[in-house]
Amino acid sequence: GENVEQHPSTLSVQEGDSAVIKCTYSDSASNYFPWYKQELGKGPQLIIDIRSNVGEKKDQRIAVTLNKTAKHFSLHITETQPEDSAVYFCAARPVKTIFGAGTRLFVKA
Amino acid sequence: DAGVIQSPRHEVTEMGQEVTLRCKPISGHDYLFWYRQTMMRGLELLIYFNNNVPIDDSGMPEDRFSAKMPNASFSTLKIQPSEPRDSAVYFCASSQSGTGDFGEGSWLTVV
Numbered sequence: 001g002e003n004v005e006q007h008p009s010t011l012s013v014q015e016g017d018s019a020v021i022k023c024t025y026s027d028s029a030s031n032y033f034p035w036y037k038q039e040l041g042k043g044p045q046l047i048i049d050i051r052s053n054v055g056e057k058k059d060q061r062i063a064v065t066l067n068k069t070a071k072h073f074s075l076h077i078t079e080t081q082p083e084d085s086a087v088y089f090c091a092a093r094p095v096k097t098i099f100g101a102g103t104r105l106f107v108k109a
Numbered sequence: 110d111a112g113v114i115q116s117p118r119h120e121v122t123e124m125g126q127e128v129t130l131r132c133k134p135i136s137g138h139d140y141l142f143w144y145r146q147t148m149m150r151g152l153e154l155l156i157y158f159n160n161n162v163p164i165d166d167s168g169m170p171e172d173r174f175s176a177k178m179p180n181a182s183f184s185t186l187k188i189q190p191s192e193p194r195d196s197a198v199y200f201c202a203s204s205q206s207g208t209g210d211f212g213e214g215s216w217l218t219v220v
Binding site: 036 | 113142151152154157165200202209210211212213214
């Protein structure tokens with residue numbers, strides 16, 4: 001079955017810097033890759049997603065890249081702000097969605 | 110839109126008791142997912158439904174767990190009997206496609 005690995009598990013950046021979270025997946029049949037942000041005490045919230053026929057997608061300060069050959073995808077957050085502090089999950093879906101273990105992002109003011 | 114609504118938000122119960130978690134999906138969404146989140150195992154998909162029919166329940170940990178979706182606007186996840194290791198946050202999500210919109214979760218503690 002699909003296996004999704006996510007790195008790093010914890011990331012600390014200064015406000016205004018960029019943050020990059022990387023994920024790898026194992027099942028070449030995966031064709032949908034969402035990213036979720038989870039704040040304390042709340043459910044995960046979809047922030048951006050990418051499908052396998054696209055290599056990059058951007059939404060304001062957030063971008064995702066996908067390398068299907070290498071089976072890895074990344075989340076890039078530019079000009080980080082304290083409110084970006086949360087746990088971020090990547091996921092991959094061949095048939096059902098498999099989540100990475102999460103990255104706890106701290107943005108220091 | 111009210112989003113996915115889960116109840117109860119918090120529950121503390123004694124080992125051996127029956128626990129029922131409830132979910133109201135977003136209207137018009139034909140997929141419904143139940144997830145469990147723990148520190149040790151992260152986010153795990155337990156079961157999902159399409160048009161009220163269970164499609165994949167391979168993530169349901171044991172026979173003590175059961176889920177139903179009697180209609181398009183309601184689903185339950187039941188644990189009977191509950192055990193301390195069932196303590197977790199249980200999320201319901203619904204979607205038309207993709208992974209889904211998550212509810213706020215039901216925080217279950219079994220003592």
